[in-house]
Amino acid sequence: MKGALIGCGFFAQNQLHAWSGIEGADIVALCDQDGTRLSDTAERFAIARTYRDAAAMLEAEQLDFVDIATTVPSHRPLVEMAAAAGLDVICQKPFAATMADARAMVEAVESAGRVLMVHENFRWQSAVRRAIETVREGAIGAPFFGRISFRSGYDVFSGQPYLAEGERFIIEDLGIHILDIARAFFGDVERLSAATKRVNPQIRGEDVATMLLQHSQGASSVVDCSYATRRQPETFPQTLLEIDGSEGTLRLDAGYRLTVQTKGGESIADVEPPLLPWAEKPWHNIQESVSIIQRHFVDCIAAGREPETSGRDNLKTLALVEAAYRSAATGQTVRPADL
Ligand code: NAD
Structure with missing residues (x-):
């Protein structure tokens, strides 16, 4: 091609x-x-x-x-x-x-x-993907709760100055990925409510967002994002996960440590992504996901399949972004299907 x-x-x-x-x-x-x-x-x-x-x-x-x-x-x-x-x-x-x-x-x-695919790459990060597949395979039973969390104090504005200028910031730029991960775990969203805040006075948009999602299949999830969190270890750009299921729990903790606990015991795996020859830490998990998603695009075209993160699929992720802004502005719970 x-x-x-x-x-x-x-x-x-x-x-x-x-x-x-x-x-x-x-x-x-x-x-x-x-x-x-x-x-x-x-x-x-x-x-x-x-x-x-x-x-x-x-x-x-x-x-x-x-x-x-x-x-x-x-x-x-x-x-x-x-x-x-x-x-x-x-x-x-x-x-x-x-x-x-x-x-x-x-x-x-x-x-x-x-074929139209959106470069929605966070669900393709290998550590996140491993967690998604573990849950999809039923390792923790039926999932009923998730916390999908991205909190950092990393200066994203020097590489991407436009991020400081828009009226919208963290939900549109970063939250979109984290909301998409919630969809990858728990499916479509029935209702969403959100609270936002701007902590950094140098930027126009919100840099903190906390969202509560009620999924159609029954699970609830909390999606929380911040670029105003100063803590050690600085986990940029890792997404941390906590998923509870009927038969156990899964956690993806700082440092790419994946823990699955069930009544059969506990397994802990190091799921740190490889450092590709052209990649550099701490961006390497995102850089690897770029390779994975682009390969997915090529494979889907060759096989005549719709990509998992197709344009049509992404309409549902984008609706969550719009729902979150509307909820934060009105104080109301919003149904993404109405948007
Ligand atoms: P950027 O501003 O550094 O680069 C955009 C480039 O596009 C600029 O060089 C600009 O001149 C060019 N451009 C704009 N309109 C054009 C047009 N009509 N024709 C030709 N060239 C045009 O932006 P960036 O930080 O590289 O971000 C680009 C996109 O990637 C954004 O949508 C951003 O959200 C996204 N992004 C995604 C990830 C991810 O992990 N998926 C990470 C960072 C950025």
């Missing part, structure tokens, strides 16, 4: 490293409106064909897919352009700024008969 990547910014570097290790897919062209980022990235990854304009690239290149690594305002036009060109698409999260945009994007790619 021949692909092009649009948006050569901070995170796209991980995506390009990951593509270079995936058999069956090659990035043959790059696009960025910013000429310096474009040429630096093209040189770093030895990709000769570069464009400042995505439409011109799609016109000139013979492609099978595009990987959209820009920030949210450009997602809808770029996804629609790729659908019109008859390409498969991966698009970074947050997938869209509104539910209406997201639905239109899903519709555009489905009508073209192509």
